[in-house]
Amino acid sequence: MTFHVIRPEGAAYLHRPHVVVHRAKLFADEIAVLDGIRITTPERTWLDLAETLTVDELVVAGDHLVRIPYPDFENRDTPLCALSDLQRMIDRHKGKRGLRKAKAALQLIRIGADSPQETLLRLAMNRAGLPEPEINVPVEEGAPGRRVQPDLSYRQYRIAIEYEGEGHGEESQIVRDIARSERYKELGWVEVRISKRHMYRDAKAAVSKVRTALIQAGWRPDPALKTTAP
Secondary structure (H helix, E strand, O other): OOEEEEEOOOOOOOOOOOEEEEEOOOOHHHEEEEOOEEEEOHHHHHHHHOOOOOHHHHHHHHHHHHOOOOHHHHOOOOOOOOHHHHHHHHHHOOOOOOHHHHHHHHOOOOOOOOOHHHHHHHHHHHHOOOOOOEEOOOOOOOOOOOOOOOOEEEOOOOEEEEEOOHHHHOHHHHHHHHHHHHHHHHHOOEEEEEOHHHOHHHHHHHHHHHHHHHHHOOOOOOOOOOOOOO
16 A cells, blocks of 8 residues: 655655655645544545546546535535535646646536446546436436436436446345336336446447437437547
8 A cells, every 4th residue: 555645845855665755735724634644635635636547537536525425324414525625726726737637627527426437427428429417316206106316317308327336236236226117117217227348448338328218219419519429
């Protein structure tokens, strides 16, 4: 394991095994304390990561930071930071390495994603010229029944996109997924199910499935926009 430590500019060099030293200016509100250890705040850490991560990876990290947590499962009810906090870091540290990537990533961060794969799928859909979906918005219909909340969705076209990770192979989850599929059918929605095997090569197979569902529902791509075919 490697630890990254920020020391003030001009401080003596620190020689320690498995420690990488960075010299940078830290403002007081960019420092937090966890279990007695001084660490950088989530938003400052995100900006520092821009030096080494790709734009997509920064969006994944940003989506996680700004998402609204589930108090029953996470023992917290507020996001780790807000979009405005990320913007403040960018505005404050002009000239910092990775700033261009951070600016690009900030434009793509959305509140609502619950997993890295959901974010990566959304980004791939965006690059392919598909319309931007809603993220984890419940399907509110008048008919009584099980409440469903798609990972990604197009309300106008009644399309629900569900990413099924490894946990969906458990027996109890399979039962819930079948009930979910039945509920979508009752409501007249089309369910597009995506798994890990659809996510290779910039999620081209996943994008193809979503595009097919959209076209069948009546959507047509804007001929003025250049898209990348899967």
